[in-house]
Amino acid sequence: MTNEYLPKKAKIERIIEETPDTKTFVLRLKDESDGVLKYKPGQFLILSLAGYAEAPFTFASCQSKDGKFEVSVRKVGSLTNALHQLKEKEIVGIRGPYGNSLPLDKMKRRDLLFVAGGCGVAPLRPLIQYVFKNRKDYGRVEIIYGCRRPKDIFYKDEIKSWQNNPNSDMHLTVDEPDESWSGACGVVCVLLPKIKMNPKTTMVFLCGPSVMIKFAIKDVLRLGFREQNIYASLERYMKCGIGKCGHCYIKGKYVCLDGPNFSYAEMKKLGIES
């Protein structure tokens, strides 16, 4: 029986500087005996750095055959700061995958709306990549992605490919444009009313700062989208990932086990929508 607390080793294959304070780490399990990490969009892993304990990060890329997986890390505390000091080929510890995944089966043949704010694009990216990989299984796809400034945009090259993708619509906006910016301005919620999708059947996936999610859910409900079709990831400090340490416990549920992805209807039922 595996000791879930024992981290597996992962090697940093590549580091990409997304923004001044965010880096994407491309990782792969180091030891052959550990095999390939199998996970689903929406799940998270626990990254373990000796000397700095652990922190949860959602997978930022969808499952690939070569076993590489990506994690986007923003510098906010001691562990993330230490991570940013690491170089390629160095080793970190990984535990997981944990958490529930987004409802891929339920999404089949449905129209999908992705709303991402700031670093919230990272947890949605595996889902978007998965949908694009299996494009014919899904209906219309629209993506709204908003950041504070142009330099805060993640995955700049990939975003371009999403914008140029003929099978989906992408709306990119910033709050504070600079001279070079020629796109839309304003917060993400400003773009929501412009979306022309069937609110009764479209599934909405939200991710971003909790303030943005709060307002976005309000707007989206007002536009007629259904509670059971709106998904967000609940922000809680998950530590062990396996429902034992109690950090993410809320009203009888463990976000690391029953979530972190919940539909708004589920959140209301559990009384955790605030």
Next chain:
Amino acid sequence: MKRLFITAENLCILIIKLKRDCDEFIAPKKEHLDDIIFGDTKDDGGELLDYEGNSIISTRAFFLPQTEPFFEISSAKNSDFVPIEDKKKRLFYGIRPCDVKALVLMKKFFIEDGFVDIPYKQKVENSTFIALACAKRCLEKSFCHKMDAGPLAKEGFDLQLIPVSRGYLVEVGSKKGSQIIKKNKKLFSNTKTQDEKEIKQMIKNFAEKVKKIDYKRLARIMKEDKVGHKIWDDLGLRCVICSGCITLCPTCSCFSVTDRLNGDRGVRFRYCDGCPYVGFTKMAGGSIPQPLHKDHIRRFFEHKLNVDVERYGMPSCVGCARCIQTCLGNINIQKFIDEVLAS
């Protein structure tokens, strides 16, 4: 299964034999003046065969200690973590029914529910439990009977001793327990009707003037948020975050993990953590989901008296009164229960 009988002298002999087969013999031990604390009496023979009251710490201090080295970090650079295993064979003697019930609940949570907590499982697998029923209520403040956790344990023990005037009755609770009886057959004998009469009287005395609480109703009131807000406000004002309750409570299970490095080597620990701390739910960016202090205390009570009734069918408060005896704000969970049920 029917009960057996053992005299006090034979119990001493049994203990001597049991000590040979274990690495640590954890029993109630008298420390300074009146303090009774579970300690290892294998080598010093200081165990109290029978005692009044309960140990200051519960059995949790052995399965989920205040600080527990989890992994040896043999190289921080290479992320080399080596599990630190605790495979000591421990025999626990003299555990009160409240603590036995707590062990059952903790076992459900750590081993039988969802993912298995290997460090916890390892310790439990190597432990044997001899419970000691309570001849009388250990303190005025304890309310195990109200929480259906005393004076006799119902499950979770290998053997249970029930003190009677001429010795102890013995109940077997598991295969391990019956093995012990088998190996030491000569020390045990049959019970007499007088013994059973005594036990009936003991339970009657215990329950005298004490009504069992309707914990399902309590859970419902809490779930429907019908507890008076003044009660939560008062709790919020009293609690000064000393952390005594979460450290001593036999069913508190929350923890955090930290690393202590010395150069490239070190240790990864898990340590007791929990509800009262503001920082317990603080997130990476610094925001705190539940900033009000009274909500932290509320979470503690809700978890024990409401949520766990839904999860396990019984509250995870066992009425041991340890928290009451250490709270700097004079918070009393029993008073809380009475107040809520009365309103």
Next chain:
Amino acid sequence: MIKRVLTTCPYCGVGCGFYLDVRDGRIVGVIPSRSNSVSKGYLCVKGWHAHEPVQHPDRLKKPLIKENGKFKETTWDIALDYVAKRLKEIKDKFGPDSLAVCTSARCTNEENFLMMKFARAVLGTPNVDHCARTCHAATVSGLNQSFGSGASTNSYDELPSMDCIMIIGSNPTEAHPIVGWRVRTAIDNGAKIIVCDPRRILPAESASIYIQHYPGTDIALLNAMINFIIEENLQDKEFIEKRTEGLQQLRETVKDYTPESVKDITGVKPQLIKEAAKVYATSKRSCIMYSLGMTEHTVGTDNVIAMANLAMICGQVGKEFSGLYPMRGQNNVQGACDMGALPNVYSGYQPVTDEAVRKKFETAWGVSLPSNVGLTLTDMMLRAVEGRLKCFYIIGEDQLRTDPDTHMIERALDNLEFIVVQEIFLSETAKKADVVLPGASFAEKEGTFTCAERRFQRVRRAIEPISGKTDGDIIAELSKRLGYAMESRPKKICDEMASLTPLFTGVSFERLEENGLQWPVPDKNHPGTPIVHKGEFRRGKGKFIAVKHRPPAEVPDSRYPFILSTGRILFHYNTGTMTSRVANLIREYPRNFVQINPSDAKKLGIKKQEEIKVKTRRGELVVLAEITDKVKAGVLWMPFHFSNEPTNVLTNSAYDPVCKTGEYKVCAASIEKLK
């Protein structure tokens, strides 16, 4: 192997008892002791984690010598030989008065006795002092004058039965939690609590009367209360007649302090002052609890005297369920004072200037001893700046973070020829040293601490000293190298101390086994003294000494319009060398902050958790703003627990002329938004 070692907490002055849970040589946790009469099974959050800093990897394990500005690890022999050599050199070249010893209020009584003996007998210097200078020196100097003895008059266990507890300049919930628990119990038992504090501390929420006066106006407040009591004839005439002297002079002075007349100075409505005075005077069992909010002022001694006046006027001292409770800050600051680690007294407050006392010690120790009063810590720093002090031996004290006006302290330390710091962690002060000697924590030694209710309690060893030596061992070995052999076994030192100190003659390790002893313990059969001044004050009659309000050394003006006050929070202890290494504690408060009233914040456009600059005449500091109505408009408050954001760069080193304690509680400050 599992071992439970009963010992006393190393943090605050309450003196809680608990067991260290030692398993296979590692201290796993803490178990409260229900049989301990001070803590009775209760502990605060720091106490519950008292074991964590002990075996932390940051613990200093080897002596360090500074070479070319960098520390190098070395052996004990090399370090001790070097220190002894340098001490002798400086003593020979500049004279013994150029040396100073700062003992540790965190070390045991026995070690403090050795340290003051080392200073006087071996170094020949009268300059020995410790951090009581920065906290309760005013209590000693004030109550000495009023009562003849400067320590707590009554015991903790009387608190739950009080009818009225006046808490002034003290925050028991956070600074003395187990006493705070007794206050909580008193409230639950129906006691009336009067809280006088510029900040709305937790007891104020349950207080019968809450007085939010301006910092530095306590004498005006207390005199007004006495004025009202005398006016309304509420004083205890019998007590005054039989047990006090000097009333006339007091009456003359408080005549001018009507509650109406102090309204503007204190900022308190006269009606509130009258109510408080009435409750205190008419309750059968009244006591006054105070702490650094009263002593850390340029008028600290007078503040204490004012409280003594109030207590005596109402006959609320010298009997059970009454008295003054000076809440001592550190685990053994009472003990360090008791052991004579002060420049003017030997152990038991026997004056150095007394011929007979000096001869007694000279005979016992076999050396001639200095006959003059030595320098206080305050003066040591001033002398160091002037260049007249050459050498400082600092044990377990972080002056660079605890003394007021940090920049001045830095200049003082930089100016010294030789600094030795004996510490358990590399504190900021230790970084300035020429030699760092690694000491032992409370869990690694045998000895005694004396808590705020004058109780000697045992400290017991749970693990061997991590550096190989206890602080007492280090002093003894240095002393040997300087030609004077010293007993280093704690039990024997205790016996030696008892034999030379009338106040503690009956103290010995055996007699302390059960529940310690409260001094005075004048002989080997004496059971200890829970209540002092019963029947008769130590000086005979209690003395009324009239004191007048004097404004703080620095008051707000147009450039620095705020009053800045400083203090403690529950989760951290002093400079955070220990508590910043406890995961649960540092997580609760990782950073320094300044409390600012919402109306002031609004005027300056300051938002929640915004970083702002606090400036005083001595320095400036960028900290997070905590906007709260717990402080009055015009008042700022900061804790001093964060070594990398040191609050004391701002505080004023102006001091009380009698006891030389700095005015941490009041100085003038300004706030600036960052660009």
